[in-house]
Amino acid sequence: MSNTVQQTLTGWGRYPVVKSTVQRPENLSTLSHSLSSSASQLARGLGRSYGDAPLNHSGQTVLMERLNRMVAFDAETGRLRCEAGVPLHEILAVFVPRGWFLSVTPGTKFVTVGGAIAFDVHGKNHHCAGSFARHVECFELLIASGEILTCSRTENADLFWATVGGMGLTGIILEAEFKLKKIASAYIKSFNIKAKNLDEAIALFAQYEPLYPYSVAWIDCLATGRSLGRSILMFGDTASLSDLSPQQQVNPLPIHEQSKLSIPLDAPSVLLNRYTMGSFNQLYYHRQMQKEQRAIAHYDPFFYPLDFVNDWNRLYGKRGFVQYQCVLPMATSHDGLTEILQRSSQKGWASFLAVLKRMGNQEAELLSFPMPGYTLALDIPIKPGLWAFLEELDQVVIRCGGRLYLAKDARVSPASFRAMYPQYEDWLAIKRQVDPDNHFRSTLSERLEIQP
Amino acid sequence: MTKSVVIIGATSSLARSLAHQLAQRGTNLYLAARDEVELDRIAQDLKIRYHVSVGWSRFEALEFESHREICDRILAAANPLEGVILCMGELGNQPTAQTDINHALAIIQSNYTGAVSILTPLANALEQQGSGWIVGIGSVAGDRGRQSNYVYGSAKGALTLFLQGLRSRLSKVGVHVMTVKPGFMDTKMTFGLPGLFLVAQPDDVARDILKAVQKRKNTVYLPWFWWGIMTIIRAIPEPIFKKMKL
Numbered sequence: 080m081s082n083t084v085q086q087t088l089t090g091w092g093r094y095p096v097v098k099s100t101v102q103r104p105e106n107l108s109t110l111s112h113s114l115s116s117s118a119s120q121l122a123r124g125l126g127r128s129y130g131d132a133p134l135n136h137s138g139q140t141v142l143m144e145r146l147n148r149m150v151a152f153d154a155e156t157g158r159l160r161c162e163a164g165v166p167l168h169e170i171l172a173v174f175v176p177r178g179w180f181l182s183v184t185p186g187t188k189f190v191t192v193g194g195a196i197a198f199d200v201h202g203k204n205h206h207c208a209g210s211f212a213r214h215v216e217c218f219e220l221l222i223a224s225g226e227i228l229t230c231s232r233t234e235n236a237d238l239f240w241a242t243v244g245g246m247g248l249t250g251i252i253l254e255a256e257f258k259l260k261k262i263a264s265a266y267i268k269s270f271n272i273k274a275k276n277l278d279e280a281i282a283l284f285a286q287y288e289p290l291y292p293y294s295v296a297w298i299d300c301l302a303t304g305r306s307l308g309r310s311i312l313m314f315g316d317t318a319s320l321s322d323l324s325p326q327q328q329v330n331p332l333p334i335h336e337q338s339k340l341s342i343p344l345d346a347p348s349v350l351l352n353r354y355t356m357g358s359f360n361q362l363y364y365h366r367q368m369q370k371e372q373r374a375i376a377h378y379d380p381f382f383y384p385l386d387f388v389n390d391w392n393r394l395y396g397k398r399g400f401v402q403y404q405c406v407l408p409m410a411t412s413h414d415g416l417t418e419i420l421q422r423s424s425q426k427g428w429a430s431f432l433a434v435l436k437r438m439g440n441q442e443a444e445l446l447s448f449p450m451p452g453y454t455l456a457l458d459i460p461i462k463p464g465l466w467a468f469l470e471e472l473d474q475v476v477i478r479c480g481g482r483l484y485l486a487k488d489a490r491v492s493p494a495s496f497r498a499m500y501p502q503y504e505d506w507l508a509i510k511r512q513v514d515p516d517n518h519f520r521s522t523l524s525e526r527l528e529i530q531p
Numbered sequence: 532m533t534k535s536v537v538i539i540g541a542t543s544s545l546a547r548s549l550a551h552q553l554a555q556r557g558t559n560l561y562l563a564a565r566d567e568v569e570l571d572r573i574a575q576d577l578k579i580r581y582h583v584s585v586g587w588s589r590f591e592a593l594e595f596e597s598h599r600e601i602c603d604r605i606l607a608a609a610n611p612l613e614g615v616i617l618c619m620g621e622l623g624n625q626p627t628a629q630t631d632i633n634h635a636l637a638i639i640q641s642n643y644t645g646a647v648s649i650l651t652p653l654a655n656a657l658e659q660q661g662s663g664w665i666v667g668i669g670s671v672a673g674d675r676g677r678q679s680n681y682v683y684g685s686a687k688g689a690l691t692l693f694l695q696g697l698r699s700r701l702s703k704v705g706v707h708v709m710t711v712k713p714g715f716m717d718t719k720m721t722f723g724l725p726g727l728f729l730v731a732q733p734d735d736v737a738r739d740i741l742k743a744v745q746k747r748k749n750t751v752y753l754p755w756f757w758w759g760i761m762t763i764i765r766a767i768p769e770p771i772f773k774k775m776k777l
């Protein structure tokens with residue numbers, strides 16, 4: 080058994096704050112032996128989930144960051160097998176120069192492979208590439224009995240699907256095998272277009288998505304009336320060699336640089352209010368002068384615009400923030416989004432990072448977040464009254480047949496969670512088989528009363 | 532032809548940082564440690580990430596009779612040999628070592644006699660080659676015997692003296708020997724221990740080690756400020772020191 084230490088941990092939103100008993104195995108045998116302990120356990124990647132998913136206040140938290148070895152790579156097929164603690168930025172650093180990229184990547188490269196599977200993360204290409212799990216061939220899962228099971232679509236398939244999006248509650252993913260995709264350059268041919276309101280945004284998504292594998296919109300959720308939902312849509316595709324400037328062609332596959340910028344202190348909570356955010360949004364919207372804009376961008380600013388400042392979460396001050404990210408089915412998207420945006424702007428729940436994106440077909444269904452439709456994400460600083468307001472939004476989401484992304488959540492109620500995830504009972508049946516004593520637990524699972 | 536560096540105790544957290552940094556500059560590696568499963572994974576990782584060649588052998592400090600053969604295997608594979616890094620070390624448990632003499636002996640063997648046993652033939656090979664270097668990881672704990680870890684400390688102190696003598700001998704033939712005395716590092720040896728302060732990241736210590744060996748330093752404290760801390764600790768008169776709780 081390895082040593083443990085008491086640490087205070089949070090997710091990326093810095094709420095809630097939880098005291099935890101932490102261990103950090105550096106080899107596989109220590110990890111498997113650690114299971115003999117009677118306390119509950121939870122694997123933790125880089126803590127890039129916003130709320131209480133990567134926390135375990137009642138038992139042990141197992142930091143996966145030093146189980147980060149790459150164990151096999153097939154240069155023919157692009158299949159990589161690596162330990163769950165490998166962060167995506169290291170995969171990029173190793174494989175971009177060889178002409179490979181992540182098949183699916185979330186909006187930060189500082190997440191682990193384990194975290195990417197446990198939340199079945201999605202990227203800007205969900206409408207054509209699906210979520211992370213679609214590219215996963217198999218993984219090794221350490222379950223409560225101490226056994227290590229290989230899980231794939233054909234072997235222990237139930238457990239495979241329950242672990243994808245399973246938030247660490249089925250066991251600890253030790254290593255996984257997944258496919259990278261071939262790229263001709265590290266650059267993205269991008270196309271930005273402004274939409275003056277939500278109707279136009281939805282129309283433009285429909286028009287351009289078939290042409291581009293990557294798409295996302297930044298949406299000004301403080302705009303009201305006829306401008307409600309005004310946004311800048313950003314599309315992109317991997318640039319081919321001929322798209323690059325002669326200078327870029329010399330080295331078409333450069334990797335990202337390490338960011339040296341940090342936020343040294345917690346910002347005062349008043350910094351981000353409706354007025355500062357309103358001005359930010361005004362500026363951002365009008366920064367792009369023309370209706371349309373084309374460019375060749377490196378993958379780093381295109382996919383990871385926020386990674387250039389470390390610890391940017393400190394901007395939200397000591398009280399922290401949540402991200403309210405919901406997805407609504409296609410049929411109810413327009414009305415549902417309108418209602419959510421109206422309520423947010425009316426009540427002044429400012430968000431200066433609001434993102435809208437269309438999602439396509441989704442393979443994994445038990446607890447994975449994506450579904451065909453539109454997803455909206457609002458970053459909101461925590462202030463009195465926020466929880467009641469978000470409860471109202473939950474009801475809108477449930478009425479629309481949508482759901483909330485638990486990777487960003489810290490507060491949804493057990494009842495709302497069940498209404499949003501109709502396959503929860505099917506998932507629970509599988510959890511009951513592999514973890515009848517509820518050994519794998521998190522602060523989130525206790526909040527949602529997830530009990531086998 | 533690309534030269535190789537041999538790392539003894541290659542599963543150590545510090546060794547992993549060193550191996551990555553060496554492989555990143557294209558150096559081939561030969562790894563030795565006692566956990567074969569881990570050695571294989573570490574070797575695969577280095578090969579995939581950096582396209583260097585990486586060999587490994589199981590090495591257990593306590594199994595002295597096996598060392599000669601392992602050394603031959605190392606020398607056959609890691610050829611030409613650029614340098615040897617000894618990262619092996621075992622903190623052990625001081626209270627246990629006070630009652631269980633086998634535990635005390637195991638600490639001494641893992642830190643000192645086992646190191647002498649494997650370094651001696653490797654040093655002779657470098658001597659014959661007439662070039663190369665040896666880096667031995669000692670510890671600030673070897674600078675003064677303290678009640679909280681003197682079995683470990685004495686073994687590290689002995690290693691320091693051994694390296695000092697070896698340095699003087701091999702300097703005549705152009706082989707350089709460097710002693711590293713790290714302070715606290717954030718590794719699996721210390722994770723969860725009480726009373727740590729000024730804890731350094733193994734990546735940073737590894738970077739400094741590789742810089743220092745390039746400059747052919749003799750002894751380095753890492754991070755550098757431990758030199759000052761240890762100068763003070765060594766200067767405390769024994770009558771006072773023995774009453775302290777260190």
Ligand SMILES: Cc1cc2nc3c(=O)[nH]c(=O)nc-3n(C[C@H](O)[C@H](O)[C@H](O)COP(=O)(O)OP(=O)(O)OC[C@H]3O[C@@H](n4cnc5c(N)ncnc54)[C@H](O)[C@@H]3O)c2cc1C
Pocket residue numbers: 091121122123124125126127128129132133143163164184185186187189190191192193194195197198199200201202203245246247248250251252253385486487521
């Ligand atoms: C700036 C930013 C942008 C983001 N953009 C997106 C986005 O575009 N799309 C998206 O889908 N998500 C996005 N996210 C969320 C993020 O991708 C997920 O929360 C992801 O799960 C975080 O991975 P992690 O390694 O930090 O895991 P953690 O946050 O530490 O843990 C997340 C969950 O995974 C579990 N887990 C971790 N490792 C293992 C393991 N080895 N075995 C079993 N369970 C494990 C944990 O128990 C926990 O439940 C974003 C987050 C940030 C901060």
Ligand SMILES: NC(=O)c1ccc[n+]([C@@H]2O[C@H](COP(=O)([O-])OP(=O)(O)OC[C@H]3O[C@@H](n4cnc5c(N)ncnc54)[C@H](OP(=O)(O)O)[C@@H]3O)[C@@H](O)[C@H]2O)c1
Pocket residue numbers: 540541542543544545546564565566590591592593617618619620621622640641645668669670671672712713714715716717718719720721
């Ligand atoms: N961490 C600190 O604060 C600190 C401070 C000063 C000096 N040091 C020294 O720095 C060096 C690197 O240590 P670390 O901090 O990276 O700790 P570590 O990860 O525990 O490394 C110790 C290494 O020694 C190996 N080892 C121990 N006993 C052995 C034996 N009998 N036979 C073969 N191999 C054996 C270990 O193998 P396993 O992996 O199989 O256990 C491991 O590879 C050590 O010499 C240590 O004494 C550390």
